[in-house]
Amino acid sequence: MAGKKKLVLDPSWCKGCGICVAFCPKQALELAEEKVRLKPDGQCVLCGQCELRCPDYAIWLEDLEE
Amino acid sequence: MPSDLIHKFMRIDHLPHIWCAGCGNGIIMRDVAVALQELIDDPDCRVSREKTVIVSGIGCSSRAAGYMDFNSIHTTHGRAIAFATGIKFARPDLEVIVLTGDGDCSAIGGNHLIHAARRNIGLTVIAFNNDIYGMTGGQYSPTTPTGDVATTAPYGNIDRPFDIAQLAAGAGASFTARGSAYHARETIELIKQGILHRGFSLVDVYSACPTYYGRKNHKGGAVEMLTWQRDNMVPASRYYAMSEEKRRDKILVGILTHNDFPEYTQQYAQLLERAREGK
Numbered sequence: 001m002a003g004k005k006k007l008v009l010d011p012s013w014c015k016g017c018g019i020c021v022a023f024c025p026k027q028a029l030e031l032a033e034e035k036v037r038l039k040p041d042g043q044c045v046l047c048g049q050c051e052l053r054c055p056d057y058a059i060w061l062e063d064l065e066e
Numbered sequence: 067m068p069s070d071l072i073h074k075f076m077r078i079d080h081l082p083h084i085w086c087a088g089c090g091n092g093i094i095m096r097d098v099a100v101a102l103q104e105l106i107d108d109p110d111c112r113v114s115r116e117k118t119v120i121v122s123g124i125g126c127s128s129r130a131a132g133y134m135d136f137n138s139i140h141t142t143h144g145r146a147i148a149f150a151t152g153i154k155f156a157r158p159d160l161e162v163i164v165l166t167g168d169g170d171c172s173a174i175g176g177n178h179l180i181h182a183a184r185r186n187i188g189l190t191v192i193a194f195n196n197d198i199y200g201m202t203g204g205q206y207s208p209t210t211p212t213g214d215v216a217t218t219a220p221y222g223n224i225d226r227p228f229d230i231a232q233l234a235a236g237a238g239a240s241f242t243a244r245g246s247a248y249h250a251r252e253t254i255e256l257i258k259q260g261i262l263h264r265g266f267s268l269v270d271v272y273s274a275c276p277t278y279y280g281r282k283n284h285k286g287g288a289v290e291m292l293t294w295q296r297d298n299m300v301p302a303s304r305y306y307a308m309s310e311e312k313r314r315d316k317i318l319v320g321i322l323t324h325n326d327f328p329e330y331t332q333q334y335a336q337l338l339e340r341a342r343e344g345k
Contacts, residue, residue, distance in 0.1 A: 010068065013081070017088030017276075022289040051069070052250045053292070055092025056082055060069035 004064040005046050011035040013058035020050035020059055029059075075099040077135045085126060088288020090247030090273030091194050095130045097250055097271070098165065098192060101257035102136075113261060118161045121150040123175060126201045127167035127194030127273070134165075144174025147182045150189050158331035161261060164191040168209040169199050172228050176208070179230075179268075183239035186265040187330035192257060193230050196273040204278030214283045231270035231322050240327040241267035247274050248295035249319045252302075256321065265329045272299065272317075 016034030021027075028042030029050065036059055038044060051060040068078060076099065085091050105113035120138040122131035123146035131138040141149040146164045154162045164171075171179045171193050182189060198216060199205040206216035208228040215222055235242040241263040245253030253271055260267035274280060274291035285291055302320030305313060 008069070013068070015082070015087035017288045019088060019288050019292060023292070052096075053093055053248070055085065055089055055096075055247075055288075056087075057068050057072045057076075057092070057096065058082075060071075062069065 005061045006064050007038065007044050007046060007050075008060055008062045009036055009038070010058050011037070013056050015056050015058075017055065019053050019055065023049055023053055025049060071096070071099055071103060075103060075135055076133050080133050083133055084129060086200075086275075086277045088274065088276045088291075089126070089200075090196060090275070090288075090291075091127055091130065093247040093250055094127075094192070094194050094245075094253070094271050094273055095133060095165075097245070097253045097257055098130070098163070099134065100254045101261065104254075105258055105261060111262070113161055117159060118163065119150075119153055120163050120165060121146050121153065122165045123147075123167070123170040124201075125167040125170045125199065126196070126275075127165060128170060130165040130194070144170055144176075145178065146170060147175055147178035147189065147191065151178070151182055151187055154187055154189055154331060155334070158188070158335070162189050163261065164189055166191060166193055167207075168193060168195040168197065168228075168230060169207040172208045172230050172233060179234060180237035183234045183237035183266050183268070185330040186238060186240050186327045188264055189266055190257075190260045190263070191234075191266075191268045192260070193268065193270045194273045195230060195270055196275040196279060197227075198275050198279040200275045200278050204282065210279075214279075216282070217278075229270075231268060234266075234268040234270075235323045238266075238327070239268050239323065240265035240325040242322045243267075243269045244272070244299075244317065244319055244322060245269055246272040246295040246299050246319055248292040249299060249301060252319050256319075259321070263324075264332075265325075265327055 014035045021029045028044045120136045122128035124143035131140045150162045150164045205218040206223045231242045243256040276287045280291045299317045
């Protein structure tokens with residue numbers, strides 16, 4: 001069953017290309033010292049556009065554990 | 067720990083990969099993994115992990131065979147399709163997927179590409195097309211657009227570029243399609259259709275090389291290159307709804323040719339049958 005999801009980031013795999021930041025429909029992401037992070041007030045809607053285009057697999061959606 | 071998809075289908079001890087920041091190849095390799103996952107998870111689909119082989123040649127793109135956790139073989143420059151032909155010929159029951167680049171499949175391996183297409187042997191070729199030889203330092207490739215600069219064309223390239231999908235179609239490929247790094251969802255679907263297609267299939271996927279191609283040609287970094295794909299490449303559903311005039315400057319993301327020609331290993335099996343019967 002498709003349950004709730006959460007956004008997961010692994011900055012150690014991020015190369016700072018900025019693709020996820022540019023194509024996030026909610027502008028919820030930013031780069032800090034060339035690594036991706038969720039903006040403090042970022043309103044992530046869990047659409048998965050970032051995961052779809054991250055060339056380095058550093059950002060993705062994961063099922064929330066029940 | 068990366069996502070379930072990456073953990074399941076990639077050799078994570080080899081990751082992060084060596085591709086540059088913003089390289090489109092990482093996006094396309096994920097597209098291949100998603101396409102395979104969806105086919106493998108479908109109980110009505112013949113594709114299984116055990117019977118899938120990934121073959122690559124040489125170049126940035128061809129590192130993918132090392133990263134993907136399948137039966138895989140990383141071969142010599144331009145010869146991925148030749149090795150794949152041998153594998154398919156010996157074991158027609160396998161899904162043989164070739165991950166290659168524009169130089170690997172249309173220059174060094176150009177003859178293997180056109181003859182595999184002509185024979186219609188059941189391979190799936192995914193061309194990671196980044197318009198340049200990235201690994202060796204940015205020499206122009208057969209897909210570098212006319213006028214663009216490369217380390218071997220400092221005053222601009224005077225060659226006319228190949229359209230790899232059209233080249234394969236012209237050589238007789240029964241399934242040809244075009245995707246892009248930006249259009250990941252559409253590209254995943256096209257790769258799935260290519261794998262399911264029984265004859266020779268080629269998906270020409272526009273990658274992006276910000277390091278050796280984009281920045282040197284004032285086309286920007288990764289974000290600008292993917293934005294160009296978004297604005298100039300149009301998925302089939304919208305493309306065919308546009309007027310011919312509007313289509314003229316746009317590149318189709320979708321299927322270019324789809325024919326039901328006889329597949330080569332099946333033809334060969336029938337030939338053997340006939341020869342055994344002395345006919």
